[in-house]
Amino acid sequence: MNNKKKKPTVLTPDKGKPTLVKVGYRDIEIEWISPDFKLDELTDCFGQYKSREGVIQMQKSLCGQEESNTLLHEVMHACVYGAGLNQAEGPLKEDNAEKLCMHVFMVLDLTRQKVL
Numbered sequence: 813m814n815n816k817k818k819k820p821t822v823l824t825p826d827k828g829k830p831t832l833v834k835v836g837y838r839d840i841e842i843e844w845i846s847p848d849f850k851l852d853e854l855t856d857c858f859g860q861y862k863s864r865e866g867v868i869q870m871q872k873s874l875c876g877q878e879e880s881n882t883l884l885h886e887v888m889h890a891c892v893y894g895a896g897l898n899q900a901e902g903p904l905k906e907d908n909a910e911k912l913c914m915h916v917f918m919v920l921d922l923t924r925q926k927v928l
């Protein structure tokens with residue numbers, strides 16, 4: 813199987829969609845992109861944070877809850893990176909950073925469900 817990822821196409825965001833988020837001192841641009849990660853077998857995630865470019869790429873075709881969960885997850889990645897937690901001398905390796913982003917999200921989700 814060919815696992816090479818196609819470069820996504822940046823689309824015009826729908827009205828009301830965020831295009832910028834400030835994380836610490838840094839403005840992070842939010843790009844809304846195709847292809848459809850859900851349907852395209854060459855892609856395996858709904859969003860990604862590109863630290864060097866300061867960009868979060870979000871799949872444009874996500875539904876509401878997937879979209880907010882994904883955006884929150886990617887903002888968490890930007891927070892971890894911005895705080896230096898997963899840089900060379902930082903305390904988190906990439907796997908740990910991923911777990912942290914998942915777990916913080918789960919706590920926020922419990923809050924949203926009014927469990928906490």
Ligand SMILES: [Zn+2]
Pocket residue numbers: 885889910913
């Ligand atoms: Zn992640």
